[in-house]
Amino acid sequence: MPPSVSFDRLAHQPAYKVVSEKIRNAIVSGEIQAGDLLPTETDLAEQFGVTRSTVREAIRLLEHGGILGRAGRKRLVVTLPGTEAIGRSVSSAMLMHQVTFEELWQVAMGLEPLAGKLACLSATKEEKQLLADNLVRTKQVMNDHDALLEVEIEFHNLVAEATHNHALLLARAPLNELFYPAWGAIIRALSPGERILVAHQHVYDAICAGDEEKAEEWMEKHMRDFRRGIEMGNLGFDQPVQG
Amino acid sequence: MPPSVSFDRLAHQPAYKVVSEKIRNAIVSGEIQAGDLLPTETDLAEQFGVTRSTVREAIRLLEHGGILGRAGRKRLVVTLPGTEAIGRSVSSAMLMHQVTFEELWQVAMGLEPLAGKLACLSATKEEKQLLADNLVRTKQVMNDHDALLEVEIEFHNLVAEATHNHALLLARAPLNELFYPAWGAIIRALSPGERILVAHQHVYDAICAGDEEKAEEWMEKHMRDFRRGIEMGNLGFDQPVQG
DNA sequence: ATTGACATATTGTCGGACAATATGTCAGCA
DNA sequence: TGCTGACATATTGTCCGACAATATGTCAAT
Structure with a gap:
């Protein structure tokens, strides 16, 4: 006999994914333009209420897609993903x-x-x-x-x-x-x-x-x-x- | 007068990028098959001689491309990037x-x-x-x-x-x-x-x-x-x- | 064979620390 | 004025250590 009710697997997304998605949304929705500078890692960490490590992992997630990049070894920059x-x-x-x-x-x-x-x-x-x-x-x-x-x-x-x-x-x-x-x-x-x-x-x-x-x-x-x-x-x- | 010699800007790649590339190479070269489990973060950190934080950032870099994923909330798995x-x-x-x-x-x-x-x-x-x-x-x-x-x-x-x-x-x-x-x-x-x-x-x-x-x-x-x-x-x- | 209890391994997150490097400011000097 | 160098500051890259939550594995009891 099958169970009368079934529950969705509740998806406890890790914080670094949530942060990453928030940033990604802000970018593709145009809220942040390409070329804009992002706040520093420390600022982002404060704003989201997480540690810098977590913010860093979130950033890496986006970095690979070419959405985020760094000019020099410095500030984070929103980038137009190239070919x-x-x-x-x-x-x-x-x-x-x-x-x-x-x-x-x-x-x-x-x-x-x-x-x-x-x-x-x-x-x-x-x-x-x-x-x-x-x-x-x-x-x-x-x-x-x-x-x-x-x-x-x-x-x-x-x-x-x-x-x-x-x-x-x-x-x-x-x-x-x-x-x-x-x-x-x-x-x-x-x-x-x-x-x-x-x-x-x-x-x-x-x-x-x-x-x-x-x-x-x-x-x-x-x-x-x-x-x-x-x-x-x-x-x-x-x-x-x-x- | 132009300088007689010119030097290439020396590219001091951050460690997390190096680690990420090493793992990526091992994967696309077939050294690690899709479906295989990766060593744990702690193991990877030891093997590469870096900290777990660095390994984590490297992993995030690959995770976005769908090359790496997690089965459940556990071990890292090499994944065939889907559509x-x-x-x-x-x-x-x-x-x-x-x-x-x-x-x-x-x-x-x-x-x-x-x-x-x-x-x-x-x-x-x-x-x-x-x-x-x-x-x-x-x-x-x-x-x-x-x-x-x-x-x-x-x-x-x-x-x-x-x-x-x-x-x-x-x-x-x-x-x-x-x-x-x-x-x-x-x-x-x-x-x-x-x-x-x-x-x-x-x-x-x-x-x-x-x-x-x-x-x-x-x-x-x-x-x-x-x-x-x-x-x-x-x-x-x-x-x-x-x- | 299923359940429950327990030890163990692994991840996600935190906090703090420090060196290397880029940026900004300002005085000094041609 | 325009360039140089010294210095303080900000930011990133990397490290270390810690802990809670959660899977995994083992084993006894039913």
Whole structure:
């Protein structure tokens, strides 16, 4: 016979979590702006009625998400979480889930062509100039594997930034981080400088011309090349990505 | 005259960060498996040669990313970061960046149709059954706004899970969280039960038939409906999303 | 096999302490 | 005036020791 009444497990949240949530709420609700200084640890401890140790643990909780940071070794600062912080945290999650290249590539096929398309609508002159500069440098370092990797990654980041879509930037941050070593391996194995340059050039032209379809299409081709690169280089397309 | 030599700013990383990184490395490198128990705080403190307070701060740093968790109120456990942890952390980043509905919707247009397409290839019988159950429940709660919201969100999650693509699941986690209130507002304002059901039905049929194109297409239509819903409901398509 | 009593281990929180470093002030000197 | 150095102050990073609350493990009694 089942018990006639059942009680919820009462959740006695530790103080450091409560404090952390209070601070987080104040931040995301806009009560504290990015760039604002937080009170000192001692002040916070007094305000919340807990010890400094507890406040410190609460702070660490938020620090990892990039919401809080320190300028120098000093005062706490409310920070706009950049792509790095998000990328690191999400990509380590993906690593633990043993995400394969294939899975990663599928997501990239959803996001990179989209970035190309959207960039056509919103790229400023300055951003187009940065892309042009990147192309020039690409031609120069065509045979320097390490440098080529750098400009290749930079190109994709520039396109993504040209969309001015922060949701997109944050969503693709982990891909960036995880593809990095793979691109490096492909470049070393196949020296695909020419193919990369051609694809980038077409994407750039499309963005300058505002031709959404073409940008999307060439970004797609570029990503298919990437896939073929992994397959041809025997890098294990269906294998988990390495950190 | 510029100085003849320049030195890098020497980075005196605090101990809690070092400890945190060491633990993180051990985890993502697979040295410690998910599900494993970590040594007690006192043990860790001894091993690293620091105080328990320092170890605790290091632990908090990882706890936020969902890498570490506690079973009960006891021992530390290495955890596979779920979509909730990632979703919370990334979505608060998006909130702080004042991401607009439009930006969010653009990313969703890249990921949701993709999810539909991929689900056609990998959905198991059990998952199809879950989708079917969801459809039945959708018909039942068509006029109950709150319940309708629940099944709507669940449907999208089920489709995403049916792809078996963890990278995709993690990438779309924040969208989920941020769209939630918006869907609710749309449903209350427009009672779009019929349209939702029709779209879901078509996506479901396509997945069962393994028809990738159709699944993608209907998911796209569904998302366009969502966009029109925000616009018609005057919910501010170009306004920042509210937490 | 279940219950209760008891010792033990571990976490959450507290309080105080100190060294290292950044900040602010002010006098001294070109 | 503008720069330098000395000094007091504030704040963080780290340490130590302590205690209550709570899980865990053991064992006897029923």
